[in-house]
Amino acid sequence: IAGITQAPTSQILAAGRRMTLRCTQDMRHNAMYWYRQDLGLGLRLIHYSNTAGTTGKGEVPDGYSVSRANTDDFPLTLASAVPSQTSVYFCASSAIGEGSNEQFFGPGTRLTVL
Amino acid sequence: GQNIDQPTEMTATEGAIVQINCTYQTSGFNGLFWYQQHAGEAPTFLSYNVLDGLEEKGRFSSFLSRSKGYSYLLLKELQMKDSASYLCAVRDSNYQLIWGAGTKLIIKP
Numbered sequence: 634i635a636g637i638t639q640a641p642t643s644q645i646l647a648a649g650r651r652m653t654l655r656c657t658q659d660m661r662h663n664a665m666y667w668y669r670q671d672l673g674l675g676l677r678l679i680h681y682s683n684t685a686g687t688t689g690k691g692e693v694p695d696g697y698s699v700s701r702a703n704t705d706d707f708p709l710t711l712a713s714a715v716p717s718q719t720s721v722y723f724c725a726s727s728a729i730g731e732g733s734n735e736q737f738f739g740p741g742t743r744l745t746v747l
Numbered sequence: 748g749q750n751i752d753q754p755t756e757m758t759a760t761e762g763a764i765v766q767i768n769c770t771y772q773t774s775g776f777n778g779l780f781w782y783q784q785h786a787g788e789a790p791t792f793l794s795y796n797v798l799d800g801l802e803e804k805g806r807f808s809s810f811l812s813r814s815k816g817y818s819y820l821l822l823k824e825l826q827m828k829d830s831a832s833y834l835c836a837v838r839d840s841n842y843q844l845i846w847g848a849g850t851k852l853i854i855k856p
Binding site for chain 1: 751778780788789790791792795797834836843844845846847848849
């Protein structure tokens with residue numbers, strides 16, 4: 634693994650179904666993030682984690698949950714998908730501390746909820 | 748509320764120079780980022796400014812004025828591969844990134 638990976642690449646899901654988007658990084662970054670990107674809108678933060686064992690809510694957390702059992706993995710779960718959750722989902726990670734600590738992004742998951 | 752403004756779309760000619768502006772109003776400021784995003788791909792980091800002034804990195808430069816809540820990204824010697832969206836983001840007092848909607852840059856031969 635080099636960097637940050639996401640699975641699946643794309644998914645079509647029936648409304649009401651449960652879905653987990655996977656994210657794994659090998660850069661030993663403390664912080665990880667989940668964003669959604671919709672046409673005409675900026676990236677919006679769903680949930681984040683500053684270190685293993687802790688998570689926080691972002692701008693649009695409703696309908697989503699996350700866990701951070703270890704440094705590398707940060708799955709995002711949609712408990713009961715709705716059509717408004719149709720979007721492209723990006724996972725990102727960054728170091729914490731002095732410096733720019735820019736975020737590195739995974740390739741994204743394109744999710745369609747019907 | 749927090750707000751990042753940048754033009755929706757710009758067009759420029761191959762070989763020319765283009766300046767993409769970004770204005771922001773955020774709760775706190777801990778740096779401003781520019782990212783490039785090609786269609787269907789993930790954003791990739793271009794530049795970071797935390798102090799006023801110009802940061803140059805090859806064909807790309809980024810400028811920041813904290814007192815004016817303003818930044819720009821300057822792209823020189825434009826190439827067709829520079830056709831992409833350019834995202835401006837500000838790290839706020841909670842150390843979270845607030846993102847603009849992005850500027851789609853179209854390069855014409």
